[in-house]
Amino acid sequence: MAVEASYDYVIIGGGTAGCVLAARLSADPDRTVCVVEGGPSDVGDERVLNLRNWINLLESDLDYGYTTVDQPRGNSHIVHSRARVLGGCSSHNTLISFKPFPQDWDDWGRVGWNAETMEPYWERLRNNIVPVAEKDRNPIASDFVAAASSALGVPVVEDFNARPFHDGAGFFSVAYDPETGRRSSASVAYLHPVLDDRPNLELLLETWAYRLLVRGGRAQGVEVRHADGSTATVMADREVLVCAGAVDSPRLLMLSGLGPADELRKLGIEVVADLPGVGENLLDHPESVIVWETDGPLPPNSVMDSDAGLFVRRDTSDPRPDLMFHFYQIPFTVNTERLGYPAVEHGVCMTPNVPRARSTGRLWLRSADPDEKPALDFGYFTDPDSHDELTIVEGLRIAREVAATEPLRSWLVREVAPGPQVTGGEELSEYGRHAAHTVYHPAGTCAMGPARAREAVVDPNLNVRGIEGLRVVDASVFPRLPTINPMVAVLMVAERAVDLITT
Numbered sequence: 477m478a479v480e481a482s483y484d485y486v487i488i489g490g491g492t493a494g495c496v497l498a499a500r501l502s503a504d505p506d507r508t509v510c511v512v513e514g515g516p517s518d519v520g521d522e523r524v525l526n527l528r529n530w531i532n533l534l535e536s537d538l539d540y541g542y543t544t545v546d547q548p549r550g551n552s553h554i555v556h557s558r559a560r561v562l563g564g565c566s567s568h569n570t571l572i573s574f575k576p577f578p579q580d581w582d583d584w585g586r587v588g589w590n591a592e593t594m595e596p597y598w599e600r601l602r603n604n605i606v607p608v609a610e611k612d613r614n615p616i617a618s619d620f621v622a623a624a625s626s627a628l629g630v631p632v633v634e635d636f637n638a639r640p641f642h643d644g645a646g647f648f649s650v651a652y653d654p655e656t657g658r659r660s661s662a663s664v665a666y667l668h669p670v671l672d673d674r675p676n677l678e679l680l681l682e683t684w685a686y687r688l689l690v691r692g693g694r695a696q697g698v699e700v701r702h703a704d705g706s707t708a709t710v711m712a713d714r715e716v717l718v719c720a721g722a723v724d725s726p727r728l729l730m731l732s733g734l735g736p737a738d739e740l741r742k743l744g745i746e747v748v749a750d751l752p753g754v755g756e757n758l759l760d761h762p763e764s765v766i767v768w769e770t771d772g773p774l775p776p777n778s779v780m781d782s783d784a785g786l787f788v789r790r791d792t793s794d795p796r797p798d799l800m801f802h803f804y805q806i807p808f809t810v811n812t813e814r815l816g817y818p819a820v821e822h823g824v825c826m827t828p829n830v831p832r833a834r835s836t837g838r839l840w841l842r843s844a845d846p847d848e849k850p851a852l853d854f855g856y857f858t859d860p861d862s863h864d865e866l867t868i869v870e871g872l873r874i875a876r877e878v879a880a881t882e883p884l885r886s887w888l889v890r891e892v893a894p895g896p897q898v899t900g901g902e903e904l905s906e907y908g909r910h911a912a913h914t915v916y917h918p919a920g921t922c923a924m925g926p927a928r929a930r931e932a933v934v935d936p937n938l939n940v941r942g943i944e945g946l947r948v949v950d951a952s953v954f955p956r957l958p959t960i961n962p963m964v965a966v967l968m969v970a971e972r973a974v975d976l977i978t979t
């Protein structure tokens with residue numbers, strides 16, 4: 477196999493975390509950095525750069541589209557979109573940007589990643605994170621915010637990132653350029669400004685990493701396949717940094733013999749290190765949906781059709797909210813239509829989600845074939861206390877209260893799904909779980925833990941336990957999901973990783 481070249485750092489995955497590492501590490505001209513990215517460049521690709529087009533990227537050629545195994549208590553039909561393009565999921569997500577709550581970091585305190593340590597990294601982010609601009613505020617979304625505040629007595633929040641909040645309704649902060657409607661993704665914010673003047677930074681695009689080379693307990697490089705089918709080896713003199721995301725990082729580790737030994741042996745994969753935690757602790761934010769028809773088309777202004785939301789706190793023993801809603805100015809009916817509910821030409825929906833879900837799952841390899849997608853089992857709605865299911869039921873009820881309140885009420889003609897006749901707790905649970913979706917936040921599958929903990933995949937410095945020169949840096953290292961949408965947390969983890977790598 478051809479040896480492509482040798483670099484100081486080889487970054488696998490030019491996604492959200494990978495772009496931060498690539499830009500920061502290559503800032504020193506004495507370091508050579510190579511990014512192995514499975515997808516194409518986003519430079520000049522308007523489909524990607526125009527944030528409002530995000531929904532058309534789902535299940536497109538720029539999406540790996542992972543399915544799940546049967547979810548007996550949830551929805552077995554969810555397709556987990558994962559972006560196949562420079563910038564990773566920050567190039568096809570909605571770029572809603574929340575600074576994590578201090579308690580979200582403190583929840584990771586067991587491994588020394590607390591709020592105090594993480595605070596400075598918020599200031600380092602290069603993305604243009606701003607509250608939705610006035611001109612992009614759709615009147616129906618403004619009326620949703622007013623109705624939520626008046627129905628539930630929660631404050632209207634002008635800037636969710638200004639200070640930690642207990643509850644509230646408002647327009648989100650989004651990483652975008654209000655002048656152009658373009659993304660301020662990890663790629664746009666970190667890589668685009670430096671791409672043309674860093675001879676020490678190499679991007680291998682449309683190139684798939686399928687096996688890490690680990691010899692004598694040290695990661696030496698990675699075997700890759702280019703778009704034309706040819707293969708090569710890319711060597712790392714200092715470190716291999718795995719940033720392939722919560723599905724593909726554990727997948728690559730396992731294909732390379734780093735994972736649960738017994739399972740790997742059964743598949744005929746030679747075990748390099750027994751790491752039982754790889755693929756475990758699969759986390760997500762599950763959501764459901766309630767849909768209304770509106771009387772004709774809505775005004776057009778919007779950033780990305782889900783510009784406002786609501787946070788509710790039911791458990792007052794924790795300062796953080798425990799129920800979140802996105803408000804969509806479009807009828808998101810992919811799951812309700814499958815259940816037989818009608819499609820509507822004009823409508824809106826609310827999607828209640830579970831911010832600190834207690835159901836967890838796992839992912840595993842089906843075979844030793846690098847082309848075969850792994851099996852994903854999120855275990856949706858399986859927590860023994862039914863916390864997740866009850867949160868969704870309460871969310872559907874609260875959504876109705878908001879919808880029945882002016883000034884939102886007058887916009888809505890009828891509730892389409894589940895429909896006003898569905899009121900009992902069991903019925904709402906049945907509907908809510910089967911119409912459930914993901915907020916697209918998988919995490920946790922190479923979880924960080926104390927260096928000696930058996931379930932830990934990486935130690936507090938993000939080193940893969942027992943292997944030299946190999947770190948994981950992406951959403952898979954999260955021991956727990958933050959309360960809010962996690963992209964900013966991924967960016968902040970990557971910024972801290974730069975310090976861990978270089979000092």
Ligand SMILES: Cc1cc2nc3c(=O)[nH]c(=O)nc-3n(C[C@H](O)[C@H](O)[C@H](O)COP(=O)(O)OP(=O)(O)OC[C@H]3O[C@@H](n4cnc5c(N)ncnc54)[C@H](O)[C@@H]3O)c2cc1C
Nearest residue numbers: 489491492493514564565569571572685721950951961963
């Ligand atoms: C549709 C959608 C909407 C979302 N909306 C929001 C939101 O509004 N706000 C928010 O906070 N979060 C949102 N998220 C979640 C957020 O975008 C992700 O949690 C975050 O971007 C994950 O970053 P990452 O670095 O872990 O992985 P990614 O950004 O997915 O990066 C992984 C990269 O690795 C590459 N790759 C994978 N495997 C290989 C391989 N073997 N070889 C080479 N390259 C490989 C991929 O092509 C990709 O570029 C959304 C996600 C989705 C999918």
